[in-house]
Amino acid sequence: MSAEQAAGVTLTGISKTFGDFTAVQPMDLSIPQGSFFALLGASGCGKTTTLRMIAGLEQPTAGRVMLGDRDVTSLPPHRRPVNTVFQSYALFPHLSVQDNVAFGLRRRGKKQVHKEVEDVLELVELGPLARRKPAQLSGGQQQRVALARAIVNRPEVLLLDEPLGALDLKLRRQMQLELKRIQTEVGITFVHVTHDQEEAMTMADTIAVMNHGRVEQLGAPAELYESPGSAFVANFLGQSNLIAAEISAAEGDELVLRAGDTKLTLPRDRMRATSAASGTKVLAGIRPEKIAIRSRSDEAAVPEGHNRLTGTIKDASFTGVSTQYVVASPWCPELAVFAQNVESAAGLTPGAEVVLHWNPAHTFGLDGDQDADAGTGEDAL
Amino acid sequence: MSAEQAAGVTLTGISKTFGDFTAVQPMDLSIPQGSFFALLGASGCGKTTTLRMIAGLEQPTAGRVMLGDRDVTSLPPHRRPVNTVFQSYALFPHLSVQDNVAFGLRRRGKKQVHKEVEDVLELVELGPLARRKPAQLSGGQQQRVALARAIVNRPEVLLLDEPLGALDLKLRRQMQLELKRIQTEVGITFVHVTHDQEEAMTMADTIAVMNHGRVEQLGAPAELYESPGSAFVANFLGQSNLIAAEISAAEGDELVLRAGDTKLTLPRDRMRATSAASGTKVLAGIRPEKIAIRSRSDEAAVPEGHNRLTGTIKDASFTGVSTQYVVASPWCPELAVFAQNVESAAGLTPGAEVVLHWNPAHTFGLDGDQDADAGTGEDAL
Amino acid sequence: MTALAPPPPAAPEADAPPPPPPGGRRKLTPYWLLLPAILWLLVFFAVPMFFQASTSVQSGSSGEGYELTWHWANYTDAMSEYAEHFGRSIMYAAAATLLCLVIGYPLAYMIAFRAGRWRNVLLVMVIAPFFTSFLIRTLAWKHILSDGGPLVGALDALHLLDVTATLGMTEDDRLLATPLAVICGLTYNFLPFMILPLYSSLERINPALHEAAQDLYAKPATVFRKVTFPLSLPGVVAGTLLTFIPASGDYINAKLLGSPGEQMIGNAIQRQFLNVRDYPTAAAMSFLLMAAILIIVTVYIRRAGTEELV
Amino acid sequence: PASDDGKKKGESKDPDYSKKEKELIFSNWTLYIDVDDKDENKRPTLDRFQKESGIKVKYNEDVNDNVEFFGKIRPQLEAGQSTGRDIICFSDFMAGRLIRHGWAQRLDPKNMPNVVTNMEPRFRNAAHDPGRQYTVPWAGLATVVAYNKKATKGRKVTSVEQLLTDESLKGKAAMLTEMQDTVGMTLLDMGKDCTKFTEDEFDAAVARIQKAVDNKQLRRFTGNDYVEELDKGDIAACLAWAGDVVQMQFENPDIEFVIPQKGYLYATDDLLVPAKARHKANAEALMDFYYDPKNAAELAAWVNYICPVAGAKEELAKIDKELAADPLIIPDEKMIKAGRVFMELDDDAETTYEDKFSKVIGA
Amino acid sequence: MRVLTFVRRNLVVIAGTLALGYLLLPNLVVLLYSFNKPVSRYNNTWQEFSTEAWSDPCGAPGICDSVGLSLQIGLLSTLAATALGTLAAFALARHRFRGRAGVNSLIFLPMAMPEVVMAASLGTLFLNMRIEFGFTTILIAHIMFCLSFVVVAVKARLAGMDPKLEEAARDLYAGPLQAFVRVTLPLALPGIAAGAMLSFALSLDDVIITQFNSGPSTITFPMFVWGASLKGVPVQVNVIGSAMFFIAVLLVMAGQLLGNGRARRKS
């Protein structure tokens, strides 16, 4: 996030405590104006609480909320130029679609709201349903009413609390595109909460990954994905293979790691652990789609300089677009490999001996003290 | 589905009419014993109704239901060796986990149920929570109780009505693996209803795609995916690019199609339209991941014999594992292309002129009279 | 398209299992379930109404007995002689209903949204007074409102009694034996009938709607006016009916807390039935009261636009 | 005349099971029999009767209102069924109604020597039961004017007129819901004869009361509950029954009563045996028991109503001198002379008058 | 200033508490005077504190008989009304059938009818049929007016209940009867309990219908109070009124705590 961009929302040392439970740890966060900002994190990590503090629906225990240059910490929600799209939409069941949409405008004393309501319903493609009650709409339509109801007010910031959580997969993908389109059209700052990482990556300009009440990492989607800063981020944002290893040597721009009896190379600038001294324990990470898989018989074709591992296919599952392999190698029992289905891969069936290899530039190094399973979802159960 | 396999469930001419609305058209369906069978289809297409007729919760308007060799059409639900895992789980809120699980056993007059209940709870990894009430469990845990409650009865057939629909993405993926594992372990016939195509593909041995009360296509996941029989199946099961074209010539095993001013080649055995005569309108289909995308400047590298299209990138979105491009070409405004993120693709940004190409063997041909958007979800709104 | 051609239209074949017996046992189940309750209500609610209807057009005397003479004059007589009572009943009941709404709403709201884990305790508190007999409690009111009591003293000192007296609600610096006392008694007695339905409809409101309204620039008062109240309307309608209807027929409060000037139609019916033993007049009055209530309720429900009462 | 009686409708000889069943069911008004000071569930005279006679009495205090109670047993009486009671205590006008319908059994004087000898002569004949063939008075009732000195701020209330018109009593005066008492006292106050009045006179009296109602002079029409309010002072002055006044005076020195110059209304509560009662002889035994002056005095000392038994005064004096001297219990000559009985009404007249009166009291 | 903000923030709570006070004030007075030791028959001025009446709640003649009668009628009518009402509620909530609307309004009507009207008409029936007023007539009347309240309470509960649960039971080898006994009934129980409690309360409390339909010797507790109110209410009436209030509150709260405790122990 570059400093020259005007800040849409700035949180300074903000925290929230319920009784003796701290839902949000003191944190600073600055959301650039006009950006599509995603707050990503597991259930219960404090996303909603953060959003509610911005909306004024929750009073922060400490810290300040600024909108642009204005301190709004003590303003009640109805005095903040901020609107929210709630997860369950919270549409007023007794009002028609157009009255729902006009609600905010009317509260601000506007008399002639017809034109604006019409326009925004046009924007979300709901013009013909203006007179229906929310109960007469499908999930996707309700979602769009909730959106229209918020953006018609032209708030400085629009908060979206998992607005797509209740939709089914197909509809959800479609609404994502819609949302993105609308954001581009209206240019309002969107702060979008989700725990769907794919959603966050496709939609947001900037993602903040939250874990247990604090922001673990913040950056552009590709940046976060390619260079995660912690095991949690690596696992939560997409899938990662994290191999426990030890630094054995540093060679110029590269670090040489040892995992079992295998040597792995890691660019020094992709090493996130604090120390790079020999003997330091690290987790060597590699994304499943970066790994090429080929039959052991085909080993000769592995390019020079690639990191390589050998193993046995434990499971291969066809997902249409790609095939996902689980490979067992002696010191890493479950390596995931994604192979896009272009030509059918002969011989890569469970039980086959394979060699995995990848460009060392894609390896990333993490502090070895972490739980390699953090953020995989195993801990969420 | 090979004929030599014993049939677990056979539906013969089964149909269901509510008032004057036909929810399920007369259909025949045979589900092999011990298989993992998925019923896939959009909302309201009659999946649940079909399942309920198997369970006996709905009386078919016509037709017969056979379990193995036994006609059970007129048996009430409690007399059928079939159990259901409901979408909302339908756990008995007043009973503890173990009493929920023991419910079916007790109704069949078993006195000593402790051992069996313990075992099945072990299987679903819920041993320690046996005394809790359903309300004290998380969604994933409830789902597993529902599963345990059904399989503890060792039914001949287990019906699963979108059992994962209420779970969030991460949990859902995990439960899919779990379900698959359990099915492999217990060997019961699973009939799994879902509208998540990825779920169906990763889990099932056989998939039946339903549309408007009838089965559109039935087969193994890869078979369905690689050779969809209709636009609906092509779009509903994964994503497809369907290009309106016309047969211009037949050359040996191949058909030559003309779409605008482009020539496309299609293997004759992948042509599903009834007529292959010149001038016949067809939809030429190609999966997004099968398409290679490269910069126009790089056009020379396109392999000989590949189908090729030129266009402009309208949108590129990074999803982590892959980048999804939307390419506009003159006679096909929105072509989707998936490129796995291995090496970062320079220059493929919106606005770039590109050439798309693919191995003609991956093209499939469909009847040209269909709506090319069937099953994309646009029609579901 | 797959090869699954639809078979010929579903005509049951010879070897097909018989379709479920049309209309069999299952169709009759609801009637069996309803039978006892409906029978009970028919015999002890509908039939009595019929008897009363016939009684209302009888004539005769308590000494000689009454017989059916289609004496419609009972109605006109009752109407003309007790017009004042009817009017008073409706007015007092309406006033009490309004007061119940005003007093009960905050309490129902508090229980629904602000009570936390005290919710159930508070709900019990609302119903528990029923267990102390209604009469005991009304007698306690007599005690509280007593002329020499502290309440009268306090209100008098605040000159509030002068205000109510100018409004014609009280007399001579006293509360007992005034319209106000009767209305307050009615309000008190039927308050739980207002609170319970209000609570159940308030409780159903998703709290997120309040937040959504605040988020859309509504001040707390506007949130209430535009969201909470409209959504609680079914409860308001049910509550007002459950209060208004019994209140309009009550006689205990008027008898114990009122003066001759505050007697309601219930008092008249009770005295005609139990003391004067003029059953036809009592029956005619009952029917007139029923008719009045029916008209008022129908109009009210139309206006409130709620069909779903309970 | 005995020949007449046989013709009274519905009357027939009801079988008497007294010999076989030594029991008796007695319905009386609440607080109308002596109870032990220490244990309210013990009733000394009644207990003694049970012991002496060997008859087990089931005593019910279930009469709160003549008309209401009559209404409840009427269906059985009309149907010729037992009311489940052997003795009921009704006010004289209601007892008269039962007698007229033939729903009371004729008593046998032979079984009641005490009654025959000890009944005060002035009770021996009554308009509703000439010759006392069917009823035996339990107590005499005098309707008088009572007031709470404190509530009237020392002012004396001496007449019905004052109740109806005195400005200082506005909103603090009360009359009774019993038509006989309230209209009777008003008629007397108007100088009319309440033992024999015309419908016009009745209407005039009612109009007079109505005016007081309209002026908000009258606060309430009460049953026995005036007692509590008079005691508290919410009612400053009202029509009251003498026995209540005597009791109140024990406890509240501010309570005063006045026998209006123009006379007071006088009535009796009578015991009678309803038709189809199974234990007439047992009932007669009880009546006889309470006409023993000693027992009568004991009863009167507790209930404080007028005692109809001659010779009770002396016995009462043994218990409490003051009570024996109280004219509200043992009336003196002057008191006796001022008393009037309300006119005997037939059913239709009663309905008409009750109806008119109902409108005044607001119901 | 701060007080003002507090008041503004908590306006609802303050108003609600006042309303609750209004609702409970008479109970407080009743309780207070149950500890009085009146010198006369009239318990209307405070004399001195005494627990005499509490130690002898049956001290007033007839009072305990009437309480017993009230409880008996309350229990019986609750039992009957709950049974009949629950069945009817099941029919209405779980089945579509011809005449449903008519049945619904027949059940709703008793609630939409002033009590005197019902009381008088039922009284008329009994008079016409020459039925002796007494225990039976009271019981019949109470069952009649409690019925509707039970139906409404149970129906509301059933409406909020997932019909899938019954299907799940049938799927798990429970026949229709077993599905009802094992699943539907236990789940409907809170609604049934609420209906039962309301009807018990209404029956115990009822004056008007009872007054029109009681016999001369069936004196329920409210009728006893009615009689006593004419002559002077004994302290024991306050004792019993207060005791019933507290027993009701305690029973419900105990049930609540028990439920909570069980839930907590399980987790």
Ligand SMILES: Nc1ncnc2c1ncn2[C@@H]1O[C@H](COP(=O)(O)OP(=O)(O)OP(=O)(O)O)[C@@H](O)[C@H]1O
């Ligand atoms: N009002 C409250 N009182 C007590 N604890 C609360 C309250 N609101 C939230 N919490 C707790 O704070 C934590 C963070 O809650 P929050 O709703 O912000 O999570 P979230 O990240 O939005 O999760 P989800 O993805 O499930 O919506 C949770 O553990 C939650 O239990």
Ligand SMILES: Nc1ncnc2c1ncn2[C@@H]1O[C@H](COP(=O)(O)OP(=O)(O)OP(=O)(O)O)[C@@H](O)[C@H]1O
């Ligand atoms: N009891 C019923 N009465 C009338 N119509 C019904 C009934 N049950 C189902 N339908 C209709 O039958 C059609 C098929 O319903 P079904 O529940 O089988 O769909 P589904 O494929 O399971 O959909 P979903 O994915 O939304 O669960 C729907 O249009 C539905 O509205």
Ligand SMILES: [Mg+2]
């Ligand atoms: Mg949240």
Ligand SMILES: [Mg+2]
């Ligand atoms: Mg379904």
